Amino acid sequence: MSLASLVKDVGGTLETYFLDGTPSSCTVNLYNDQGTLKVTAGAATLDPVSTSASSAIASGASTLVLTSAAGVVQGRRYILGALASTEPYEVVTVRSLSASTATLTAPTVTAHSSGAAFKGLRASIAVTSTQADALWAAGHADFIPASGDPITEEVDCCKHKIPEYLCDETDLRQILPKLAKIIDVELDLPRSLREARDQFLIDFGGKFRVNTALGATAFRRPTALRWWLNRRYALGPDWTDEMDKMQTEYQALLQHLQSQTAFDKDGDERTDGVDDHGWTTIQLDRA
Amino acid sequence: MAQQLASTILAQFATNIDAITSESTSGGFKGSGYRLTLGEEPDSAIDGLYFVDMPEVLTQGPHFGNTEDIWEAHVTVEVGYYRGGGDLGGGDRQSVLRNAASDVQRIADVLTNPANYAQSTTGIREVRFLGAERAIDKAHAEVWRVRFWCQWQSSLITA
Numbered sequence: 157m158s159l160a161s162l163v164k165d166v167g168g169t170l171e172t173y174f175l176d177g178t179p180s181s182c183t184v185n186l187y188n189d190q191g192t193l194k195v196t197a198g199a200a201t202l203d204p205v206s207t208s209a210s211s212a213i214a215s216g217a218s219t220l221v222l223t224s225a226a227g228v229v230q231g232r233r234y235i236l237g238a239l240a241s242t243e244p245y246e247v248v249t250v251r252s253l254s255a256s257t258a259t260l261t262a263p264t265v266t267a268h269s270s271g272a273a274f275k276g277l278r279a280s281i282a283v284t285s286t287q288a289d290a291l292w293a294a295g296h297a298d299f300i301p302a303s304g305d306p307i308t309e310e311v312d313c314c315k316h317k318i319p320e321y322l323c324d325e326t327d328l329r330q331i332l333p334k335l336a337k338i339i340d341v342e343l344d345l346p347r348s349l350r351e352a353r354d355q356f357l358i359d360f361g362g363k364f365r366v367n368t369a370l371g372a373t374a375f376r377r378p379t380a381l382r383w384w385l386n387r388r389y390a391l392g393p394d395w396t397d398e399m400d401k402m403q404t405e406y407q408a409l410l411q412h413l414q415s416q417t418a419f420d421k422d423g424d425e426r427t428d429g430v431d432d433h434g435w436t437t438i439q440l441d442r443a
Numbered sequence: 444m445a446q447q448l449a450s451t452i453l454a455q456f457a458t459n460i461d462a463i464t465s466e467s468t469s470g471g472f473k474g475s476g477y478r479l480t481l482g483e484e485p486d487s488a489i490d491g492l493y494f495v496d497m498p499e500v501l502t503q504g505p506h507f508g509n510t511e512d513i514w515e516a517h518v519t520v521e522v523g524y525y526r527g528g529g530d531l532g533g534g535d536r537q538s539v540l541r542n543a544a545s546d547v548q549r550i551a552d553v554l555t556n557p558a559n560y561a562q563s564t565t566g567i568r569e570v571r572f573l574g575a576e577r578a579i580d581k582a583h584a585e586v587w588r589v590r591f592w593c594q595w596q597s598s599l600i601t602a
Contacts, residue, residue, distance in 0.1 A: 334487050337534025338527030391528045394582045 158320055159354045159365065162288045162313040171280040172299045172307045175247075177239045178202060179301030184281045186311060189292040195283060200299060203227070203276025205234060210256070213268040218260050222274055225256040231346055236264070238273045247277065249344050262342035288313050293362030314366045321346075322353040322372060327380040331402075340390060352383035359410055364417050374413065381406040448514065448566055449497060452595055455565045456495045456518060459553050465491060465522075466542040467533060472522060481523045481586045482579040489523035489584045496521070501592075511598035513568070520550055520589045527583060543587045547575040550589050566599040 162168040170184065182202060186195035205227045213220050213236075220236070222228070230250055237245030249261040279299055295311040325345070329335050339345070356379045357365050381402055388399045418432070460472050469491030475481060481494055501515040524543055527534035533542060551572040553559055560567040571592040579586035 332487070332527075334490070334525050334527050334532070334534065336532030337490070337525055337529060339529040339531050341529075341531045343529075343531070394528060397582075 158350055159310060159312060159318075159357045162283055162311060163317045164288055164291050164313050164315055165285050166317070167283045167285045167288045169280055169282050170297050170309065170311060171278060172297075172309050173233055173277045174279065174299075174301065174304065174307065175277075176304045177235055178206070178275045178277055179279075179303050181302045182279045183300050184279075185298045185300070186283065186287070186295070187297070188290065188295040188313065194287045194289075194295075195281070195297075198281050200279040200281045203232070203234075203278040205274070205276035207274050209236070209268060209270060209272045209274060212270045213264055213272065215265065215267040216263045218263045220258055220260070220264075220274075222256045222258060225253055225258065227276070228253060228258060231344075233277050235275050235277055236272055237266075237268055238275075243269065243272055249347070251344075261344040291315055291366050293366045312362065312365050314368070316368060318353075318357065318365065318368065319372055320353070321349050322356060322375045322379040323349065323377075323383065327376045328383060330377070331380055331384055338391065339387070343390075348383060348386065352379050352386055355386070356382045361414065364414060368417060378406060378409045378413065381409065448595060448597055449500070449516065451565050452516070452518065452567065452593060453495050453497060455561050455567065456520065456554060457493075458561075459559050460493055460495070460520060460550060463546075463549050463553055465549075466545040467491060467524060467539075481521050482581065482584075484523065484584075486581065486583040487525060489586070490525035492523045494521045495519070511596055513594060513596045515592065515594045517573070518570075518591045518593050520554070520591070521578060522546060522550070522587050522589075524585045524587070525583060526585055539585055543577070543585065547587055547589045551575065551591075554589075554591060562599055563602040564600060566595040566597050568594045568596050568599065570594075 161170055170186070179202070182200040184195055184198045184200050185193060186198070188194055207222050207224045207226075207228075210221045210223045228234070228250060230252055233247050233249050235245055236248050237243045239245055244266040246265050248264065250258045251261045252259045279301075290313065292313045295313065297309045297311050298306055299309065300306045325335060332338060356375065359382070384402055385399060385406060388395070391399075457474050461474070464471055467490065471491065472493040473491055475484070475492045475494040481489060481492055484492060496519050497516050498519055499517040501517070503512050503514045522543070524539045525534060526536060526539045529535060530538060533539070555570045555572050557569075560570065562568075573590040573592055575587060575589040577585055578588035
């Protein structure tokens, strides 16, 4: 689930992906930063996809044919095979769909037999404007499945909606133009962009996430830098020097943004309260 | 006369290389517009660039007793590749190596083919392929050099 997913007086959608298969049902408890329950045992919507592979899948296959592709969504994760069975299982991401043929973001790790289960892992719940009635950072939502491990997600309720993507491919090219020659085929680019967004927002800090006053444009470059820094391990030692410089620029940019971002701690729609943080410009004229 | 012909030889090499489609995603080669070692180009700008040079002029003289000179020289063709490291666009080491190996063969084949000498305007008698190697291996770029021996004679020019 992405950070900063709720907006005060608007609401939003919370989601998670189970790591051990799809449960039969799931409830959600949502708490703000003070531990106050905002949603009590809300019923989560589970991904309805429950189909199977219509033919055997070899190890290293990047496409698979499903018995039915109804409800399968591009970019989502699905479990192929089943936990606690005699079949191997792995989680795959669907890059694209053509009829009932799904192309995966990366090749399968193991082989799967014809008829292997293919099920959704996503659980989500809509939070209403009434429930999202205050600003908070670092609240949490407990997704409690009927069976299996519960999952806790961090939840912010923000003053302004922070887009799901804070940068795009064009921003990545602003830093290193030859994007396609630097990344790998297996990279899930949309997910990596969302990951960079969330990591930037974590680095930015909870109070800034919730009360952010700077526009999304100001976040493009630091998020793009964060994205490139995430490629550090994939790119290897050839990029050590560039990554070190990028890290330095990223840290400096982060500090600049934090020092210039006003926030409204008391939530009164102003940033001049006692505990608020803002900045004032004074012009001195002399006669 | 012979010095003028040398530039004509280089221009003919460039004309032939312009017609080659590279295996790399750059699609084709583009002549570097100034006499600068390709290895000094910014990494991201080097992809698909080439430069033709004549590092050494060998013996020359009236080989057959008439007043026409026959010239011999070494000609090098350098081509650049950006190696970002990812295999999506062929920027990994393996792809660059594979593309460069294929490209230098194409360059050798095209330049040594007499049908491409344009003999009536260049006077080229023969071009021999001498070898190819990776000349520069930078952190994010490679330069490959293809070496030729070339012989030309002004009296062959009829155009």
